[in-house]
Amino acid sequence: MPIPIEYFLVLSAFMFFTGVAGVLTRRNAIVVFMSVELMLNSANLTLVAFSSYIGSPVGQLFVFFVMTVAAAEAAVGLAIIIALFRNKLTMNIDEINILKW
Amino acid sequence: MSLELILFILLAAVAAVSGILMITRSNPIIAALFLILNFGSLAGLYLLLNAQFIAVVQVIVYAGAIMVLFLFVIMLLKPEHENLVSKIIGIKTFSFVIAALVFIQLAYLIFFSHPGSSLKPETAASVNAGTVETIGRELYTNYILPFEAAGFLLLAATIGAVVLAKKKFL
Structure with missing residues (x-):
């Protein structure tokens, strides 16, 4: 493989940066959620890159489990967003602050 | 310049640009569509890394199932x-600087640790390592316990999602 692994890692770091910026700057709960998915995917890219360069399938197994957890997280998270929307009629996370002390 | 490198640059550019576009669109549906584009280019990158199984699962599970769920909830x-561009622009700039610091730190670590x-x-x-055969064999021999635990996790998530979305609470 002529591509250095650093290229994949920097792309992954950049996608993680995009996800962090999205989580911190956006106010729509669903977009915040999608940014979290982006961060999970950047971690997956790192795992697959190392797994492929080492020649071991364990990293890809880990990606499989990360995807399972991401699917569970998306289902529960979106259900929470639906329940919140039903009660407060908003998706702006600045207005959803009943847990704030 | 080899074909592999050209493909990498192409797919990486699509992934990076669609990620940036995703967090800067005000319409959540367009943001979700850019995220799907990002996941598609990631599947291409996985193929470039010889991870065929993960590439297919990425398209089916992420770009398929999870994003359909997101789009469905958005609609x-x-x-x-x-x-x-709201009045809390100061906080947004600050959080952007924090995120950029994380990126610079990661890039520094990657380039100086080689x-x-x-x-x-x-x-x-x-x-x-990337074939379905190898991954399936590992999954059903050495990693059978985590595999079963993942199944239980999905069951719990399904029940939790139904309960949360059905009942009126708060």
Whole structure:
């Protein structure tokens, strides 16, 4: 493989940066959620890159489990967003602050 | 310049640009569509890394199932367009600086630790590691307990999602 692994890692770091910026700057709960998915995917890219360069399938197994957890997280998270929307009629996370002390 | 490098640059550019576009669109549906584009280019990158199984699962599970769920919820709730340039611009700039610091730190670590210098990639081993056969064998022998636990996790998530979305609480 002529591509250095650093290229994949920097792309992954950049996608993680995009996800962090999205989580911190956006106010729509669903977009915040999608940014979290982006961060999970950047971690997956790192795992697959190392797994492929080492020649071991364990990293890809880990990606499989990360995807399972991401699917569970998306289902529960979106259900929470639906329940919140039903009660407060908003998706702006600045207005959803009943847990704030 | 080899074909692999050209493909990498193309797919990486699509992934990076669609990620940036995703967090800067005010319409959540367009943001979700850019995220799907990002996941598609990631599947291409996985193929470039000889991870065939993960590439297919990425398209089916992420770009398929999870994003359909997201789009469905967006269309169900019809969120208003977000005003991206609001009065809390100071906080946004600050959080952007924090995120950029994280990126600079990661990039510094990657370029000054040279993880590639200690790796001797072998194409044959790498191709073999990514096949469905290898992953399936590992999954059903050495990793059977985590696999079953993942199944229980999905069951719990399904029940939790139904309960949360059905009942009126708060």
